[in-house]
Amino acid sequence: MKNLNIKIIFQMMGFLLIFNGLFMLISALISYIYKDGATQGIFFAGIITILAGVISRFTTKNFKKKINKQEGYIIVTLGWVLMSLSGSLPYLFSESIPSFTDAFFETISGYTTTGASILDDIESMPAGILFWRSTTHWIGGMGIIVLTIAVLPLLGIGGMQLFAAEAPGPSADKLHPRITDTAKRLYLIYLGLTIAEAILLKLAGMSVFDAVNHAMSTLSTGGFSTKNASVAYWNDQPAIQYIITIFMILAGTNFVLSYFAFKGQFSKIYKDEEFKTYFLNILGISIIVGLIVYFRADVSQVATDTQLIAHPMVNGQFESALRHSFFQVASVITTTGFVSADFTIWTPFLTTLFFILMFFGASAGSTSGGVKFVRHIIMIKNGFIEFKRSMHPSAIIPVRYNEKAVSQDIVFNIMAFFILYLILFVLGALVFGIMGLDFVTSVGGSASSLGNVGPAFGQLSPVNNFNSLPAIGKWWAAFLMLLGRLELFTVLILFTPYFWRSGKF
Amino acid sequence: MKNLNIKIIFQMMGFLLIFNGLFMLISALISYIYKDGATQGIFFAGIITILAGVISRFTTKNFKKKINKQEGYIIVTLGWVLMSLSGSLPYLFSESIPSFTDAFFETISGYTTTGASILDDIESMPAGILFWRSTTHWIGGMGIIVLTIAVLPLLGIGGMQLFAAEAPGPSADKLHPRITDTAKRLYLIYLGLTIAEAILLKLAGMSVFDAVNHAMSTLSTGGFSTKNASVAYWNDQPAIQYIITIFMILAGTNFVLSYFAFKGQFSKIYKDEEFKTYFLNILGISIIVGLIVYFRADVSQVATDTQLIAHPMVNGQFESALRHSFFQVASVITTTGFVSADFTIWTPFLTTLFFILMFFGASAGSTSGGVKFVRHIIMIKNGFIEFKRSMHPSAIIPVRYNEKAVSQDIVFNIMAFFILYLILFVLGALVFGIMGLDFVTSVGGSASSLGNVGPAFGQLSPVNNFNSLPAIGKWWAAFLMLLGRLELFTVLILFTPYFWRSGKF
């Protein structure tokens, strides 16, 4: 641990705390406007968080600006944990979620944009608290953008180098210029899309409050809703569901591509292999699912006898089947996790299919979690090439992606990432199993937590929530969410002896 | 397809058919001795198979002895399919399994040493047919030994090069000397262990017939039993179950190591990383499972209200829990698939655990199917090293296995194999799902078929069988078994355009 620049870590943490605290004050303002009774609690949470941040920065004023990989890893993981710890204060201080375990779970589920909830009655929550809940998603999404653009490629994690090469802005290898220039551009897109969706949702009939909250949850692929039934609350307003579906797909698209689209450079989008594959998969799978639902299932089925989800067939059964299929396929592939229908009981085949979709993930450079298409594309291409290679062992045949040869090192990185992902999925399911959860709940819960999806299967199905987990299960799910969100290596490396042994690297 | 040496393919197929036919005649003899009424059918099947083989060889007498990779691939896959086609004749001719789909399923399940059965009443089958059924396992096991030693390493599949370096006998790269010398040594071990187990089982109280059949099913890690209840039939004779457990573990051990043990070179065994990991995993997992069963479950539970499985606690409940746990853990890890208790309903956690065990596989160079320990070891070691590498990107840090550095190419090969394995597992489950099977049955059936285990979960649990699958499902399961048994690439490469395009390679 020699040479570790602890002061810059404190500086960064201080910055994050102040940033977080300011957002809490906005929530306090919302709470004040809605007179929901939670204003004082949220306000104090914000003040304390800002104070902690100011103290953290003030006491480490004379810091060296030099930052290395080791500090980078610590800042990322510690940052997410500290955000989640401070972010749970509004829940605790307002007593809307009195248990620390529950408050922390809800908060980390927010920042990791997972959207799994422990709230049994969302609609009874104060408005300011619901707004804070959506804000944790939105901040988490911002965090992911800067992580993908500026941090992960430098750390060489899971093939993220591939993506970084495509990002706009200065291509220098240093953290600073990239954060300020590239991230700023992408944040504008992120903010712009959020505002656009909120306006459209308002026009389609949502209240301003619901519209803003759902827009924040969509662009971050988070999935927290202000309603107990999630988006199924608006099942009688198909326009709302179409808008959300489109914005989920946008949220799962590389923000760099959206930036190019904004600049009018549409050719970049047509040419992008990941976007094409991602988009065609959503389209194709949705149509298949839609037809199966239409002919074999009933979207109005729900696993329990709850009356949460109503399914009026506003435009007939066919449109309803197709709409819910598009919505749910996009929701799971983009790892948003909004719910318009209980897809886990449509048909046995669709249960299997949706379980597999949990391992898809959308695009790199989006806010989505999961494995992501770029990795699948490269692994599948490499699989085919392996056959070629086994017949021509002396020939060097690289995988090609977006018309460029991908270095063997990156392919290797990606495969190692995927295998680690699966090992953690298996471990995740095993630990849930040890806690007494049944097979379907265990594997579904593990896949959903690690992929930052939200709803899962069995006891954690879309019409249930994560509150039925034992306390230890909530902590385990929280850990899996963090692992998945930070691309596994970023967190796990902190547990290796190498990390702490080597001073410089 | 230019330059393809078709004649040598016919020569090899002829050899296999004659070999297969001779074994059928042995089964006919058994049938004659037991006067089971199936003698004529089995005898004619044998004669026809031998005739076909003789004709195949006779018409291609003037063949060139040169054999290349392309012909190697064709011979392996075609060989297994042809064995399964001809091997189904005894069932068809004796009318003990009149449906071709069923007969083919039972036969390929035999040769791939999977042991999944479509027979609802095994005990009503003629003795000669039961013997033939076990024989298909035993021949399949022989096939795998020669495949691992002589063919796969040359084809460079899934890291099998690693293993080949350890095999005894001449290390020349040509097919011929290896087959004759190394394989002969290992066949003697295989035969010797089979005889030893049969004698021990007889001494422990089995009939000679049951003892021989179970010994053949054990050493091949096949799992066909002569009893409807599988090995649970002898639940009142713990000695029988201990013997089978030990021989399952031996069957899952690299036969090269058993050869060294036979030669007195025990140090090779202690030093072998794969054997140590494999053995300690069986031991450790069995103890954990045993304790869970003892404290939380009841080995006498069964999924359906069938009376197939009796569970007398001969030596008390603790011994019973531990014995069945050892038996079932060894049975699934070695991919044998014998059943002493319905492990799928012990506890929810154990269901999850046993599902994961389906992906273990035992040792390379054994008759076991699945992924196998050597691959898991190398992938896990590589995973740890990835962390090191990400901190020291310029350093070259190889994976070490059995005290030697493993080339990056082999690690790459192994990862590609594993990813392909998982893709096929997912595809397998999806297709089962499309046929209307539920989630648990689909994923369990796919994992079990691909891993050549046998029993699965849900509708395919140890107390059920594969007869409840629709016909198309039986064919799909058969295909998965073949894929898994032949290490995926060997079969799939035949479906690539490269394979048929390139004349020489």
Ligand SMILES: [K+]
């Ligand atoms: K989510």
Ligand SMILES: [K+]
């Ligand atoms: K088997």
